[in-house]
Amino acid sequence: MSANLDLVRxxxxxxERGDYRKTDWAHPQIEFVIAxxxxxxxxxxxxxxxxxxxxxxxxxxxxxxxxDEYHELDAQRVLVLGRLVARGKSSGLDVDEMRTxxxxxxHIHDSKVTRLVIYFDRExxxxxxxxxxxxxxx
Numbered sequence: 001m002s003a004n005l006d007l008v009r010x011x012x013x014x015x016e017r018g019d020y021r022k023t024d025w026a027h028p029q030i031e032f033v034i035a036x037x038x039x040x041x042x043x044x045x046x047x048x049x050x051x052x053x054x055x056x057x058x059x060x061x062x063x064x065x066x067x068d069e070y071h072e073l074d075a076q077r078v079l080v081l082g083r084l085v086a087r088g089k090s091s092g093l094d095v096d097e098m099r100t101x102x103x104x105x106x107h108i109h110d111s112k113v114t115r116l117v118i119y120f121d122r123e124x125x126x127x128x129x130x131x132x133x134x135x136x137x138x
Contacts, residue, residue, distance in 0.1 A: 004108045005070060008078040011106075011113075012067040020053055027112040035128070036102075036120040049116070065104065079129070080104045081122060105129070 011025055023046050032049035033042045043052040067082040083101050103125035107115035119125035126132060 002072060003111060004076070004078050004106075005072055007108060007111060007113070008070060008080060008106050009067075012065070012070075012080060012082075012104075015065045016067065023050065025113055026116075027109070027114045030113055031115040033115070033117040034120075035117055036124060065102070073129070076108055078106045078108065079125070080106070084120060 007025060011022075014020070014022055026046050026049060029045055030049055031042060031044055032052050034052060043049055065082050065084055067080050069081040071079045071081070073079055081101070081103050101122040103119045103122045105115075105117040105119070105125065106113050107117075117125075119128075
């Protein structure tokens with residue numbers, strides 16, 4: 001297993017417990033993108049990433065991301081396919097009941113995540129990367 005994959009697995013382990021506090025894995029100038037929420041857009045730096053996460057997470061309780069698959073795309077990118085588990089604070093909507101499948105793309109350089117892209121729509125992530133869902137031909 002590569003060092004990049006080990007790094008991403010350790011980050012994912014925290015996120016699966018709903019723990020988003022650690023940022024020691026992030027490059028100081030990390031680019032943080034929530035691809036499917038235009039209002040949140042892109043943030044730069046650890047403080048920007050923390051603010052973006054905080055803004056998004058305030059609408060949810062019990063938010064966590066469960067990783068299903070890890071894919072090393074190349075020497076600097078790891079794609080994690082997973083699903084979102086959360087309940088809307090005001091709506092009570094249980095996202096898990098909708099079987100929300102998303103993806104997280106980690107760009108890594110010198111053992112630090114330099115770009116983090118969160119997708120709540122897995123198909124959007126695969127399309128952005130020129131990939132197809134498992135079992136389909138390109």
